[in-house]
Amino acid sequence: MEERLIGTWEMPASTIIYDASTPNAPFPIKSKDMVQVTFTPDHKEVWRLRGADEVVARWHLEGDDLVFTLETQAEAGPPGTTQRQKIKRITAEELVFTDGTTEGQWTRVK
Secondary structure (H helix, E strand, O other), rough: OOHHHHHEEEOOOOOOOOOOOOOEEEEEEOOOEEEEEEOOOEEEEEEOOOOOOOOEEEEEEEEEEEEEOOOOOOOOOOOEEEEEEEEEEEEOOOOEOOOOOOOEEEEOOO
16 A cells, blocks of 8 residues: 555645525635645655645554654644544545545545
8 A cells, every 4th residue: 555655646725615595605716726745655745735835744554544743834733743544545546535524535646
């Protein structure tokens, strides 16, 4: 699984679409930006979103769990924060993992 994980993956950044029947709903926001994550053979993980600072972490696998510890400040917390995400599926072209509440579906770009 580790060999399949190494590389660069991307998925669309947050896209917010409001139900047209919701009173006073703001105009729908659609983002064409892509967020990328790169996993390197030396267990470095780098997250990139255009116009934002890179987020760097160190990662390892525990069974089907991706465990990473932040080295830089991120939305997920300060340096030293450790998180765990379950890898649900990984193929040559697709990576799906979840933190238990949300699921991310990524496509390999290199």
